[in-house]
Amino acid sequence: MPPSAKPSSHVFSTLPDQLSLYVHIPFCTTCCSYCAFYSEPEESWLEHRQPYMDRLMHELEEIVLRHDRPFSSIFIGGGNPGCLTYQQLDGMLALAQSHGKSEECTIEMNPETFDTSLFPLFASKKVTRLSMGIQSMDDTVLATLGRNARRHDNLKGISLAKEVHDLYGTDLSFDLMVCLPGQTLAMAKADIDEIVCLADPSHISLYCLTVEEGTALSDKVSKGLLPVLDEDGQEAFLWGVWDHLKSLGFSHYEVSNFCKGSKYCKHNRTYWNLESYLGLGSSAVSAIRGGQTLCHYSQEEDLATYAQGKDFSGYVAETLTEKEHLEEYCMMALRTDVGIDKIVFEKRFSLSFDETFGSVVESLQDDWYAKSPQRFVLTEIGYMVLDEIVLRFALALG
Structure with a gap:
């Protein structure tokens, strides 16, 4: 723990008028080999899911009582929020929007767990933006990444996402990865073209593979089992996909993000502008501004500890x-x-x-x-x- 950091007995004691909300759902069916975001596979979280959500709802209820206005934006991320039931998601979103709907509310979904049971979230406008992690449309590449989804799952998820957009006007964003082992520039362009053709999204997040220390992918790379591109190879690859996206009408508005028109992610703008946002859940991070002061709060990466802990315990404050x-x-x-x-x-x-x-x-x-x-x-x-x-x-x- 940094010297300036300390456990906070009065967590989030001051909440600014303009405040965004992030909720972390650290549940996945399986964990991908490249991913460094905190999540646990189903066998680890299933018994903790309800107590985790109980604490999350208690904390959110207190925040809503203290912050008596709508959140500027809401982002439900993970992990995979699709591992929750419709009732859990609907209850959480209804509570978060007790004082009115946010200008933007995004939910992340993996294609294999997205189904029509979740459509009422979009019909009610509790969710206005769907972000779906596709990563690749190639089965061999998906297997290398350790993805639970395969091409047929991606196609099903994309089709349902397009249906949500057509029925309810929901904004669509898809995540793709590039510079992957076994992936060519032509394959990456084909992934983009297929998603644009099938769903006509207004937003695409395009991430260059980063080999994160401690991941299963890192272990394979360090043992020489998987070749990865060097810096020059990555740069040439990125120029190719960046130019391709621009040719399709997407603006490059952040290093890894592209949108059409003004359909950028408002919640992420909050992060990039270092404005105030509140993060709830295991591994969640917050940033609360007060004049020229910025305070970070972090919650440890352990869903069992979070699920079993007292409300607002475990959040650590550090003033920059x-x-x-x-x-x-x-x-x-x-x-x-x-x-x-x-x-x-x-x-x-x-x-x-x-x-x-x-x-x-x-x-x-x-x-x-x-x-x-x-x-x-x-x-x-x-x-x-x-x-x-x-x-x-x-x-x-x-």
């Missing part, structure tokens, strides 16, 4: 230093096509962007960024070297 706050703000803002608004920056930190980072900007290659008197934004070339740019910004802070 001014330098940490600045670093995190730059790291998040530079991921987006909005970049850093210099007026907002000065108002938030009482610092001039040009005076603070002018020497850093001068050290960057011209094609890495675009700037104006009001804004500093990275280009797609800049996205390719984002880590290097963020490091230079951090070093400038001393």
Whole structure:
């Protein structure tokens, strides 16, 4: 635990007027080999599902009593929220929207667990946005990833998602992965084309494979059992899929996210702008702003401990230093096509962007960024070297 972190006896003591909500459901049928997000397979969570949801509902009820206005946005993620029953999801969403519906409410679903029993969530407008994890349309690649779903499951899930959109106007987003072992650029483009043809989504999240330490995939890669692309290979692959998505009418509004028109994910904008959001559930993270102060809360990754613990126990608070706050703000803002608004920056930190980072900007290659008197934004070339740019910004802070 960091020195500045401490268990909080008065968790979330101050809640700002503008607040988003994230709820983590750490249940999966099986766990994918690449995934570093916290979840457990069915045999580990089944006995804990009801007590987990009981505590979650108790905490949410208290938050709703204290925060007497609608959440700006809601995101139910996982894991796979499709492992809950309709009644559990409906009850949780009804409670979360006690003071009115949010402008956007997203739910994640895996294709193999999505079925018509969940349609009333969309019909009632409790959910306005469906995010479905497809990752690949190729059975061999899906097997390599350890996905529970196969191509026929994906096709069924996509078809049902399109039905939800046509019936209720629900916005659709699909997750895909690229630079995967055994995947070619042509295969990745074909995945995109098939999903666009079948469902006409307004949003696609496109993630480059990251070999996360501690995952089953990492173990295979380290043993030489699975070849992965080097940096040059990944860069060429990404240019190919980025250009393809743009040719289909998608805007590249964040490093890993593409949308049509204004159909970006409002909830994720909250993260990237470092605005206030509340995270409930095992492994959930929160960020609560108060003026120039940003406090993070985190809950340990153990669903059994969460399910058996007292309400609001286990959340750990850490107030960021001014330098940490600045670093995190730059790291998040530079991921987006909005970049850093210099007026907002000065108002938030009482610092001039040009005076603070002018020497850093001068050290960057011209094609890495675009700037104006009001804004500093990275280009797609800049996205390719984002880590290097963020490091230079951090070093400038001393």
